[in-house]
Amino acid sequence: MKLIVGLGNPGPEYEGTRHNIGFRVVDAFAARYRIVLDSHEKNAMVGRGRVAGNSLMVARPLTYMNVSGSAVSLLVRANLESPSDLLVVYDDVDLPLSKIRIREGGSPGTHNGMKSIVAALGSDRFPRLRFGIRSEDTDTRRDLADFVLDRFEDGEQEQVAAGVTRAVEAAFLFARDDLRRAMNQFNRDPVPVEPEAT
Numbered sequence: 001m002k003l004i005v006g007l008g009n010p011g012p013e014y015e016g017t018r019h020n021i022g023f024r025v026v027d028a029f030a031a032r033y034r035i036v037l038d039s040h041e042k043n044a045m046v047g048r049g050r051v052a053g054n055s056l057m058v059a060r061p062l063t064y065m066n067v068s069g070s071a072v073s074l075l076v077r078a079n080l081e082s083p084s085d086l087l088v089v090y091d092d093v094d095l096p097l098s099k100i101r102i103r104e105g106g107s108p109g110t111h112n113g114m115k116s117i118v119a120a121l122g123s124d125r126f127p128r129l130r131f132g133i134r135s136e137d138t139d140t141r142r143d144l145a146d147f148v149l150d151r152f153e154d155g156e157q158e159q160v161a162a163g164v165t166r167a168v169e170a171a172f173l174f175a176r177d178d179l180r181r182a183m184n185q186f187n188r189d190p191v192p193v194e195p196e197a198t
Contacts, residue, residue, distance in 0.1 A: 001055045001079050002175050004029060005044075005072055007090040007113040009065050018133040019148040021160075022089040023060050025131065025167045030058050032168055042074035052176035068113040069120030076121060083126035087174045089167065090114060093148060095132025097156060098163025102129050102170055102183045127179055131167055 006026030014020050030037055035049035035058055044059040057079060061071035076086055084104075090113055095101060105125040108114030118124045133148065135156060152160050166186055173182035 021091045025089045029168045043071035065113040069116035073120035086126045088128045091133045092130035099132035
């Protein structure tokens with residue numbers, strides 16, 4: 001069994017915010033592989049299916065971001081043999097918009113949701129996918145708590161959608177037991193397509 005968890009805050013007031021990009025990626029993954037998140041388990045909405053021949057669960061915690069660990073740790077202990085079968089998808093304000101970075105483990109950095117998960121699991125040895133939410137004109141002097149709870153600008157939506165597609169493709173490789181390939185393929189920035197000469 002594999003588990004893919006997207007981080008975010010529950011409730012309509014947070015839908016579409018930068019901080020909820022983990023929810024958006026998980027929803028897009030579930031839609032692509034016809035998984036319905038229709039079961040309320042362990043303080044999360046979950047769905048089950050098979051992807052690339054493997055049993056898979058996707059989840060959106062119903063807890064607020066800062067206490068995500070309570071839901072994630074319950075799901076891990078009830079369903080997984082090892083935390084290495086968990087992939088957490090979350091926003092990263094230190095990455096440029098729509099860049100993704102995949103790691104096998106490591107420090108949670110400044111992200112409070114990840115800090116909560118590491119503390120609840122008692123380990124930082126689990127895969128994670130970080131999704132950049134920092135736009136080029138982000139004012140670094142601005143309060144980050146306000147920034148992450150903003151919605152993406154209209155002019156950012158196409159770039160964000162492309163990043164979500166790449167994140168879903170990377171999550172598929174994790175589901176297929178090919179995390180190393182996901183890292184090799186998606187930790188590099190995509191090559192921009194040059195417009196054809198007219």
